[in-house]
Amino acid sequence: MTSIESVTLEVADSTAANRFYTTAFGLGSQILLRASEAPTTGFRGFTLSLVVSQPANVNALIDAAVDAGAATLKPAAKSLWGYGGVVQAPDGTIWQIASSSKKDTGPATRQIDEIVLLLGIEDVKASKQFYVEHGLAVAKSFGSRYVEFATGSGPVKLALYKRRALAKVVGVSPDGTGSHRLTIGSDAGPFTDPDGFAWTTASQTATL
Secondary structure (H helix, E strand, O other), X not given: OXXXXXXXXXXXXXXXXXHHHHHHOOOOOOEEEEXXXXXXXXXXXXXXXXXXXXXXXXXXXXXXXXXXXXXXXXXEEEOOOOEEEEEEOOOOOEXXXXXXXXXXXXXXXXXXXXXXXXXXXXXXXXXXXXXXXXXXXXXXXXXXXXXXXXXXXXXXXXXXXXXXXXHHHHOOOOOXXXXXXXXXXXXXXXXXXXOOOEEEEHHHOOOO
């Protein structure tokens, strides 16, 4: 089964970005950083989600991120599906922090249960077929709106969503140009998908 070992974010200042992610989320080898000045504007077409067990953990992570320099795009709140909020890191990456639970069951921690990479796609059906042809297995599919892949024991999960819908979920304009500033490290790569998202073999991924 295809697994995603890491996601590399291309950032203008890798030292500052490393400081932010270490301080805010305590992320290690799953999120790598590479210095880049690739032109990019507006929405980059993806989000990363941190899935946790309870609302108190959502609040703890969002508070830590804001204290470390993130901007709040959507304050944490209850919804039909659970509890969550959205922040934007200083490097521009958008992070959703969420729990399917609406009630706390213990003291607040910053323990992360899952990391989910959500790609904003123009044609979900076509991209689903592309990924299946490149060895990924579909775990859940809701027509032309959403697809979730089975990525085994890998630390990063993958899903596809309509670009405009994803932008709406996180509270930004769907408009954007230039580089995604993202590389996905997996045993499925290397290739570039129809929306320009770059994949590489995990062994070729490096952090600076």
